[in-house]
Amino acid sequence: MPNQSWELGYHLRSPHNWLNDPNGLCQYRGQYLFFYQYDYDWPTVDQKAWGLFTSPDLLHWTYQGVPLEPSVPEDRHGVFSGSAYVERGCAADGGDRLRVYYTGNVVDPVVGHSPKDFDYVYAGREQNTLTCTFEGDPAQGVTFGPRKVLMRNADYPEDMTCHVRDPKVWAQDGKRWMLLGGRHTDTRGTCLLYESDLDDGISWTLSHTIDSEYPFGFVWECPNIVRLDGREYLAISPQGLPRLQDRWFNRWTPGYFELPEGQRVLDTEVIDERTFVQWDYGHDFYAPQTFVDDAGRTILVGWMGTFDDHYTSVPDGLDWWHCMTVPRVVTRRSDGRLLQNPVGELEALRGKAHVLQGAVTVEGRLADIMLTDVQGEGALTLDGSFEVFFERGRLGIRYLDETSAAGRKDRSIPLDTLSDLRILVDGSAIEIFANNGAEVFASRWFGPEKDDLAVSSTFAAHGVAYPMENTMAQMYEQAASQAPVLTMPGWNQTIPH
Numbered sequence: 001m002p003n004q005s006w007e008l009g010y011h012l013r014s015p016h017n018w019l020n021d022p023n024g025l026c027q028y029r030g031q032y033l034f035f036y037q038y039d040y041d042w043p044t045v046d047q048k049a050w051g052l053f054t055s056p057d058l059l060h061w062t063y064q065g066v067p068l069e070p071s072v073p074e075d076r077h078g079v080f081s082g083s084a085y086v087e088r089g090c091a092a093d094g095g096d097r098l099r100v101y102y103t104g105n106v107v108d109p110v111v112g113h114s115p116k117d118f119d120y121v122y123a124g125r126e127q128n129t130l131t132c133t134f135e136g137d138p139a140q141g142v143t144f145g146p147r148k149v150l151m152r153n154a155d156y157p158e159d160m161t162c163h164v165r166d167p168k169v170w171a172q173d174g175k176r177w178m179l180l181g182g183r184h185t186d187t188r189g190t191c192l193l194y195e196s197d198l199d200d201g202i203s204w205t206l207s208h209t210i211d212s213e214y215p216f217g218f219v220w221e222c223p224n225i226v227r228l229d230g231r232e233y234l235a236i237s238p239q240g241l242p243r244l245q246d247r248w249f250n251r252w253t254p255g256y257f258e259l260p261e262g263q264r265v266l267d268t269e270v271i272d273e274r275t276f277v278q279w280d281y282g283h284d285f286y287a288p289q290t291f292v293d294d295a296g297r298t299i300l301v302g303w304m305g306t307f308d309d310h311y312t313s314v315p316d317g318l319d320w321w322h323c324m325t326v327p328r329v330v331t332r333r334s335d336g337r338l339l340q341n342p343v344g345e346l347e348a349l350r351g352k353a354h355v356l357q358g359a360v361t362v363e364g365r366l367a368d369i370m371l372t373d374v375q376g377e378g379a380l381t382l383d384g385s386f387e388v389f390f391e392r393g394r395l396g397i398r399y400l401d402e403t404s405a406a407g408r409k410d411r412s413i414p415l416d417t418l419s420d421l422r423i424l425v426d427g428s429a430i431e432i433f434a435n436n437g438a439e440v441f442a443s444r445w446f447g448p449e450k451d452d453l454a455v456s457s458t459f460a461a462h463g464v465a466y467p468m469e470n471t472m473a474q475m476y477e478q479a480a481s482q483a484p485v486l487t488m489p490g491w492n493q494t495i496p497h
Contacts (some may be wrong), residue, residue, distance in 0.1 A: 076306055
């Protein structure tokens with residue numbers, strides 16, 4: 001039996017088996033829709049579909065099954081990542097219609113060849129861009145209409161490999177725009193920018209590619225655009241960055257480029273890779289996606305996992321794999337730095353506060369810990385097993401026993417001054433926000449099996465620890481009993497990433 005202390009109470013995880021990239025994040029007809037990459041028969045199969053959670057308030061969630069799975073030849077080996085676009089007033093009832101764009105994955109498309117005959121970079125893979133729509137009340141379930149293929153390999157520029165994927169679609173300047181992540185034939189990451197009429201979204205024309213001045217990773221995945229306070233940012237998830245002393249700890253390291261004042265993503269063809277800023281320094285963070293909700297907030301959600309093979313994702317024994325971060329509100333600091341902080345709704349889950357003076361015990365394994373007016377160095381320790389520290393000009397995390405790390409190593413970044421810390425503890429998921437969300441770590445921690453959480457601190461600071469309500473237990477119990485039925489042929493293949 002897995003350690004029940006690792007269960008999650010306010011993070012979204014797969015009901016069973018594998019979860020990765022968040023997809024199609026949006027607010028639609030009064031509901032937040034969080035799709036995600038879901039492999040519900042992993043590890044026997046490696047073939048993705050889209051699972052879905054919906055919520056009216058970002059606190060209470062409903063599992064809506066698997067509304068998007070392989071169903072046409074152009075996505076027969078996986079419904080890969082993509083985004084959602086709300087078409088205003090386009091539904092039959094006069095309301096909004098939800099359109100999703102995604103990558104259809106196909107491997108070994110050449111008849112008579114074995115998958116072993118291809119490298120899946122220059123041959124052997126189709127990366128098709130598809131779309132489909134839904135209209136109705138998402139709280140009652142989501143069923144998409146027929147799939148339509150928009151682009152195939154032959155429609156992309158000739159200097160692209162088979163790696164073109166992850167459409168991000170938005171409206172700007174009276175048009176609809178699409179970013180695709182890609183890989184040039186000379187093994188450089190890139191973004192492809194397409195345009196369509198605002199009321200169309202079916203016919204797309206290549207505008208241009210966006211490249212770094214010098215090679216920066218071998219492929220760019222999950223491209224995104226962030227617009228705040230009149231400035232624009234291009235966000236990507238590059239693969240293959242070399243490890244440096246204080247950054248790019250994972251080979252898969254998502255981040256963003258701030259564009260110069262007055263410059264837009266639409267006008268950008270070459271970007272200075274030296275301006276790249278990581279979103280998160282933790283072990284478990286990849287493929288974040290942002291959306292703007294009805295309140296005008298830019299909200300980011302990332303996958304608390306990675307394909308990095310330097311450590312295992314979770315220890316043996318769990319029947320679910322990975323989770324999402326909590327929704328984070330992204331704001332812009334005056335110097336251009338993007339700040340990330342948990343959405344305010346999470347504060348409604350707090351119980352009675354414990355003043356943190358030395359050591360306290362928080363009932364349950366879920367906590368929201370806040371340190372303000374931090375003076376100098378110190379460390380905050382959880383169950384004598386996991387530590388957040390600031391010492392000798394470095395902020396970091398430390399695993400105090402090898403078992404709880406599950407292959408992870410201590411990690412730290414340089415930091416001149418620490419003014420505040422917020423630490424979300426949710427079973428085996430930990431998110432750390434420092435200096436008003438300027439520095440963030442998301443990592444998994446598989447601590448000791450205990451009913452309550454022991455928290456101790458040596459910081460000179462105003463500290464408080466709140467127990468957090470578990471809003472997920474009943475949903476996960478129900479979802480685990482709703483095992484999807486595999487419907488497509490060819491599922492018993494191992495599909496290359």
